[in-house]
Amino acid sequence: MGLTQSEFELICKLLDREPSYTELGMFAVMWSEHCGYKFSRPVLAYFKRYKEALEGEGFENAGVVEIGDGLGVTMKVESHNHPSAVEPYQGAATGVGGIIRDILTMGARPIASLNSLRFGPIRDGEGEQAVIERNRYLFEHVVSGIAGYGNCVGVPTVAGEVGFHPRYSGNPLVNAMCVGILRTDEITTAAASGEGNPVIYLGSATGKDGIHGATFASTELDEESESKRPNVQIGDPFAEKQLIEATLEALRTGAIVGIQDMGAAGLTCSTVEMSSKGSVGMNIDLDLVPMREDDMTGYELMLSESQERMLAVAEKGREHEVIDVFQKWGLKAAVIGYVTNDGILTVTRQGEVVAKVDPKLLTDHCPVYQSPMEEPLYYRNAASFDIGLVSQADPQGALLTLLGTPEIASKRWVYQQYDQHVQTQTALECGRGDAAVIAPRGTKKGIALKIDGNSRQTYLHPYFGGQLAVAEAARNVACTGAAPQAVTDGLNFGSPQSAHVYWQFNHAVKGIADAAEAMGTPVISGNVSFYNESDLGEVPPTPLIGMLGILEDAASRLPLVSSDPEASLLLVSVTDLGITHDGLGASAYLAYVAGQEDGHPVGPNLSGEVSLDKFLVEAAATKSILSAHDLSEGGIAVTLAEMAMEANLGIEVELNGSGFVYSERVDAKLFGELPGRVVVSVKAGQEDAVVLMAKSFGLAAQRLGKMSASGSLSIRVGDQSCSWSVSQLQEVFNTSIEKVVTHQNRIETAG
């Protein structure tokens, strides 16, 4: 079941007897890394808000960001890596469903989904053919699963990212993020209370699927993993849609005291956590649980991860108000027990007690481990990487190579499969801005959303990688005109029991925490996924940052490029980038053009990043700029190319002057990845005013050139001139992924 001998002994000691088989199963899931965070908890204490919540009132309010007008936003990321590795469609689908219920359980209406995906290479020739084909299969079916579930459930998928690296072959990463909106005076609690109050089971019936899913998530993948297909749950997005409407309607009755979704570990997790949080007990009669098959044992019922279920505690005597609502929506609703004041969770099946345990033993006594840490050799070696030994590539071909790399290429093939507009609140969709913008009904404000991570940078320098991920995600939402507010993180790593992995984890989390603190964007929720390993070794450290930004007026959101062919282009950047960095360490150019993953990335100037974000918010609000697009993978050349392609216009710029003295190398000026830089477009004639405005924020700003109707991207750097036809760039950028995927996906969707 995934427990160690010493953990088993601890359980016997806590219970003062041997656990029953069902109890043992319950301990195994509650003490899995997935639920118990036994290796990550000490490191997560770097997150200030997390630490305060642990020590204080609990997480419910910690996870909500107030946006004014009596409204709050809540968001969370969750991984579904291992299920997706063995059953990509259902693994990804149920990942989306699970995180939607996490948001729903707060009393929030889910208004947006995002996702971040990682796969092994998908292009022929980038590895063994069988592996490439398996990667393509996983990629296509994960995307189909997200689409199939998300589209049907009626929550728009508004942003995301997809990355590729050989180390993800065999262990893809599938992280789903959901964002919800609620009235701050209506936040629900997951604590059970009130002796005699009925415990109500809500949603779909329980079957034998997904038993021990959480335990499965907490071990490495191996050849046996394929046999764990039955551990993967099956999603029913139609039931989830009904569950959303029914839950929100039932909450409005006021009869619900506490509610929690049945996610990992299903009935175990929900009954244990609700009792523990409320410091009460529960008597649960499993015979009353709606079942898909009658012959289920107590163990199976407690451990099943059947989807689309919730558990609620209602006020005694008002249970029918809740049950009626669920039945109207065609869902199961049954009283399966009641709250007790003895502090003991007692579970019976066919008259027999199968578990009788203090829920706090399961929630508060999970052992915590600190692994030894070891700084890996590659990290030290990367510090002395010498770019001087890398010869410069022809910029003409280098840009095409970068734009055609699946990592950078257009993800149009992916996001066109997602309904981005349902709920009619999407003010900026995939591909049009640096972040998505939602304009919720009932407020003038806009919500900007982004999920982002760079595993190459994090691998080569975990601390900077963590910081850079926060700084970039913040910069992305700021580019739409939104003030960055809060972070949710998805931390995907190998086994914490490997010393170098635990070192990566520790440094990356410290980087995220320090940047979040410095930038005033607290980490309000998150997820840890360890054991992302296969026969090929562990995945690169992949922390993902989900960022929330707020626009005072959704109508003033900025796209990544303006449609004005006369617009001028400016580079705005933090000032002390220094002249010691060429920005090529850990860069996409070095990886995909020179074929080397080496060097350290340039760390961010966090106070400079804060100033840059403030400038962008001010410039958008005052309509001083027409668009903003940040410089990230592939440097300014890729940024400008993306702008030209999106606008379907030409661009003429010169990369000279103070913003480009950081290196003598032409490739470093074009493709170097220095953080804290943004290209903005302004109406012709407004250049000086915007440069002055940037300077008033302590930033550097210079003219680059302008948009043009020429149909070419022309860049002059030093005495060298490069030019590409925009249609040629579009051809490479837009079709790179489409060309390699087959068209045999099943589609379980319509409407």
Place this chain on the structure above:
Amino acid sequence: MKVAVIRFPGSNCDQDAFHSLRDDIGVGAEYVWYEETSLDGFGAVFVPGGFSFGDYLRCGAMAARAPIMTEVARFAEEGRPVIGVCNGFQVLCETGLLPGALLLNESQKFVCKYVHLRAENRTSMWTQGVDKVIRIPVAHGEGRYVCDADTLKKLQDGEQIAFRYVDEAGTQSADANPNGSVENIAGVLNVKGNVLGLMPHPERATKNTLGSTDGLTILKALTMVGAGL
């Protein structure tokens, strides 16, 4: 005048339609649950998109047999306005109120993007306001319109083809067709012209923050119903 927004389990564009009608078009709207049997007091019907009953059977097939649809059919027979969008279009085809059927997209994938439409019929209440190429989004997995040759001829002769997928300049082309529909058909009318079904979502293009207001050119027809037309 009030518009009935029909609500099936699994409808997910019902709230969008409701708000678009009430907030952006300025007509009254009210949800009507699929088990209802009367449309008394309503001047028009909007059958919204989504995945009615999960669309686990053929799209729209379950919804077409819901109690309210008998009343919608009667309402349509009387020549009163009915619009079905996306899954709503599928439901209207399944009830026989509109000819033809909607099959899996040619790409075999769900497609969500902006498309351009040209109104072919220019006289019906739904299409007379559409005097230029409009840009509104689609989002569907099964939107490939098909019908037999006789039906197609009848549609053409009877000016029942409401909209075609075209490029920005208004030219019909294979590239402009997002799902492989026959003759680029995006929407059709019944013989009388009071029932419209279309795959693209006009209710998703009724205000500036959404990126297009072109949906208004179709849905504004409902304000004229209120004026007694």
